[in-house]
Amino acid sequence: MPNDVSSPTGLATEVTAADLDGKFPAAAVPADGGSNATTMSAIRARLMVYNGATWDMVRGSLAGVTAGVVATWTGFTQVLGFARYLATRPTLADGQGSHLQSNTRGDLATQEQYLPDYEDNANDMAWTGNHALAVSTGAWTNYNSGTTKVGTAGISVKATAGRLRRIGCYNSDAGSVYLVIVNKATAAVNNDAVIAQIAIPSLGSVSIDLGVEGLYLATGISLAVSTAGEKVTLALANDCNVWCQYL
Numbered sequence: 065m066p067n068d069v070s071s072p073t074g075l076a077t078e079v080t081a082a083d084l085d086g087k088f089p090a091a092a093v094p095a096d097g098g099s100n101a102t103t104m105s106a107i108r109a110r111l112m113v114y115n116g117a118t119w120d121m122v123r124g125s126l127a128g129v130t131a132g133v134v135a136t137w138t139g140f141t142q143v144l145g146f147a148r149y150l151a152t153r154p155t156l157a158d159g160q161g162s163h164l165q166s167n168t169r170g171d172l173a174t175q176e177q178y179l180p181d182y183e184d185n186a187n188d189m190a191w192t193g194n195h196a197l198a199v200s201t202g203a204w205t206n207y208n209s210g211t212t213k214v215g216t217a218g219i220s221v222k223a224t225a226g227r228l229r230r231i232g233c234y235n236s237d238a239g240s241v242y243l244v245i246v247n248k249a250t251a252a253v254n255n256d257a258v259i260a261q262i263a264i265p266s267l268g269s270v271s272i273d274l275g276v277e278g279l280y281l282a283t284g285i286s287l288a289v290s291t292a293g294e295k296v297t298l299a300l301a302n303d304c305n306v307w308c309q310y311l
Contacts, residue, residue, distance in 0.1 A: 205311065215237075230309040235304050237304070244261045245286075246287070249283050252296045257295065258294060278311065289303075
């Protein structure tokens with residue numbers, strides 16, 4: 065719309081956009097860091113922000129970015145640095161937006177999306193199962209006395225702390241015996257204290273699974289075939305085969 069502007073002579077003059085067309089040089093492209101225009105030779109518009117002391121030109125989110133790397137942070141507005149704490153968080157409907165939510169310490173509050181199938185979020189638990197791999201990492205070590213029958217001497221399975229997972233014994237003698245477990249770094253001998261015992265019938269065999277975590281022995285893993293269950297009493301004959309799995 066036309067505007068009335070006072071002329072130097074004091075007479076009102078009607079000025080239109082057509083009257084100004086071509087009267088000014090073409091505006092230069094405002095480069096990053098360019099100085100403010102001091103004449104009417106350039107007409108520019110820039111968004112400015114106040115940092116508490118000075119005004120600064122706002123940098124666009126793509127400025128200074130090369131192959132996804134931000135070269136400089138100067139002039140970026142701190143938009144994503146803010147979140148809001150609400151004791152009761154909003155429940156949004158489709159298409160609605162909200163502030164980012166934080167906890168009382170300003171940490172960004174997030175919620176799991178319940179994607180993994182093994183999670184049972186209704187009961188706050190996860191279903192897991194063992195999946196054996198053909199690798200040595202985490203695998204149980206096997207011990208077997210083999211064709212050498214034992215009975216008159218103890219067996220040192222491991223000289224350092226370990227865990228027994230499974231243990232078994234075959235007794236080819238006519239009398240019953242005990243397979244005993246001793247927490248010791250060397251072979252068990254008579255009168256050693258027994259951690260656990262398994263009764264082995266005559267001409268029979270027994271195997272025991274001690275669970276997924278096994279039986280922990282802090283000093284070492286030692287076994288013996290004993291005629292007594294409360295302490296080591298070595299048998300009088302080599303009439304048993306012993307095997308176990310351990311870590």
